[in-house]
Amino acid sequence: MTIPSLIVRHLGRRDYAEVFAEQRAFTDARRPDTPDELWFLEHDPVFTQGQAGKPEHLLLPGDIPVLQSDRGGQVTYHGPGQIVVYLLVDLRRLGYSIRSLVTRIEQSLVATLAVYGIAANADPQAPGVYVDGAKIASLGLRVRQGCSYHGLSLNVDMDLAPFSRINPCGYQGLCMTQVRELGGPADLAAVGTELERQLRRHLDSPDGGV
Template structure:
């Protein structure tokens, strides 16, 4: 099936609120059937987000400490519990009309996981899923988290892949609500790490897993810039 899909890469660090705004504008394009899907890839400024299953109870420091460290706290409308986003972590927000693929949420989440698994495989790293927990794991350490929202079969939110992230920030929470959870980052496993290369591989694997060619556009496209 031919699908009309766009890819937007945001340079620099993006605030979490701005990330939500970008998704909203992409959602409007997909809901209007102008395109079938948009994938936004970016790095966030340090932020903890809680999900629909809660998460504040898994924050291990108070608001004063968050302020001192320069870490924001937001509530998100995605599934899951508390997680962290920050520099050195690649966040992918696919805004997809699943009616153009499959109206099957377990398939969709597994496909997001598969994207990361295939990227890691290119680096000779064997990654896996765990039956009880969503995300991607290398051994007993989690390297990528998945949390989605879906309305009328259109997706928002997505996945976060640790590439060269500050893991000490994860120690301030019970990641995903799991006490004692250890996280991994790609730079723990290979050296050196080229962030832009990983982004290229992420695009390649999204194309393969979702059988779609993504057209690169700038963020101006979301604002209606025909030359973007």
Template sequence: MRTLEVLCFGTVAYRDAVELQRTLVEDRRRDRVPDLLLLLEHPHVITRGAGARDRNDHILADRATLSAETIDVIDTGRGGDVTYHGPGQLVGYPILDLKPDRCDVRRYVRDLEEVMIHAAARFGVAAGRVDGLTGVWVGKAKLGAIGVRISRWITSHGFAFNVDPDLSRFGMIVPCGIPNRGVTSLSAQLRQSVKIADVKAAVVTSFSEVFDRVVRPVVPT
């Protein structure tokens, strides 16, 4: 069974997180580090994946609004469409070597979904999948989004799990480019505030189970 080192950060600027992932992907490729899971939050930011690059039709807020709110729109190297990140949303960036037995993109995405489904269940929230769509849902509302990058079977980017964000912020976009669907959170489902720290613990346990890893927590320096 492989080791998984979990690095828990506070709030990290999106561009800084991307640069950190680039460094760690190369380190993982050269076996300088074991499999890693980065857990963090981002300041308010809108990101566009490969499916939405240079397109603005899924960004509903005008430039003046985004500027006033100091919200950047960043094109990124992950798959998927437009998404929003912000405080109260737990973001997970696995840096994994999928070789030799997990070289299957679809399986990897489904495993990330399973992590969030299991974590939600630990709080009594019954989340699941929707045929033909990526992510984790409660009814027609998205609880967790996924956008990954895999280079020579080393993973980066990952998942965004709505714990207790300001859901009104998602009104600035068409989340993941899917119209006529809502967005929810653990706090909204439970009608009480849920702490990020508690969800981190649930996600780590679920990730260990789904990916069959032995967890070793690490305090980032």
């Protein structure tokens, strides 16, 4: 089913709490004919806890704020140099399950990285995208009234040190990596353009674009 009038917004660098509130407000105000939206942005440095996040996975947050979210998953880090995409999608209208949406997001990320010669894969036991066991992209979603919000984060050219202050996504010792370190571009705009293209293709395909 074709996604009707998909709107893509580029929001720049934004405060996490403000955009979180805007996502909830958008979702609450949706009507059956509300177009789906993708929001591309960066966040100021912040740790976010998932709905069932365990405090023991916060090791030494220090001066970086910790905010509670209602997405799935455990704790993660957002900061400059990381592409965040929020997917405000009416799953009921498209006939997609949550699992299908997750798969489409992962496929979009894998395809984006392949453009830069980076061989990545998804892990059915641990949502996200990995390169040789190191995590390069994280996923966390919430579905309310059949509509999704929250989404993905892709490490492009950022300071990865804050990830050492947590157990990323609840996994002790999980290594993190990023596009620049793997030979890809450090240009967030270029990577974002390719990721947008892949998301459109995979979200709009009956089989996820495989």
